[in-house]
Amino acid sequence: MSRIYTRQGDDGTTGRYLGGRVSKADLLVEASGDVDETVALLGVARASTADAATAELLLRLQRELFVVGADLAANPTHRDRLAAEVSRVTPRMVATLEALIDRLVAERPLRPVFVVPGATPAGAALDHARTVARRAERHVVAAGDAGGAVSMEVLAYLNRLSDLLFVLARHAAGEAEEPASRA
Incomplete structure (x- = not known):
C-alpha cells in the first residue's frame, strides 16, 4: 500500500525540487502555494465556462x-x-502571454472604468485567480528583496498572467459587468 504522507515535513520544512529542504514559511514556498491556489481557481473557471x-x-x-x-x-x-518550459519559465512563455493579451484586447477593448467582479461564475473565478496570481507575484518580489534566488522570468510571467486573467475575466463577464461607481 502506498501512503501519501511521508512525515518529512513534520519539522516545518518542505523538500525543494532538485534537493534540499527549506522552511514552509519561506517566501518562495508561500509563492508556490499561491501558484497552486491559482491553478485550482483556474480549474473552477474552466469548469464554469461554456x-x-x-x-x-x-x-x-x-x-x-x-x-x-x-x-x-x-x-x-x-x-x-x-529544462526550458518544463521546469523553468522562459522569456518565450512571457511573450506568448503578451501576444494573447494584445489579441484579446484588440478583439474587445477594455472599458475605461473599474468594474465589480461577479457578473458571471467564470468571470468571478478568473478575477479570483487574478488576485491570487498577484499575491504570488508579491511573494516572489518579497523573496527577492530578502535575498532569495528569484527568477526574473517567473516574476514577469506572473505579472503578465494576472494581466491576462483580468482581460479573460472581462471577456467572460461580457456586458453584464457593473461599474464600481455610478456617476
Whole structure:
C-alpha cells in the first residue's frame, strides 16, 4: 500500500525540487502555494465556462503554472538542471502571454472604468485567480528583496498572467459587468 504522507515535513520544512529542504514559511514556498491556489481557481473557471476555446486556454495556463511552481521550488544551486518550459519559465512563455493579451484586447477593448467582479461564475473565478496570481507575484518580489534566488522570468510571467486573467475575466463577464461607481 502506498501512503501519501511521508512525515518529512513534520519539522516545518518542505523538500525543494532538485534537493534540499527549506522552511514552509519561506517566501518562495508561500509563492508556490499561491501558484497552486491559482491553478485550482483556474480549474473552477474552466469548469464554469461554456466556451471551449477559453476552457482549452485555461487548461494550458494551469499546465504552465506547474512550470512556474517547479521553477519557484527549485534548489537555486541546481538551476542549471532545469529544462526550458518544463521546469523553468522562459522569456518565450512571457511573450506568448503578451501576444494573447494584445489579441484579446484588440478583439474587445477594455472599458475605461473599474468594474465589480461577479457578473458571471467564470468571470468571478478568473478575477479570483487574478488576485491570487498577484499575491504570488508579491511573494516572489518579497523573496527577492530578502535575498532569495528569484527568477526574473517567473516574476514577469506572473505579472503578465494576472494581466491576462483580468482581460479573460472581462471577456467572460461580457456586458453584464457593473461599474464600481455610478456617476
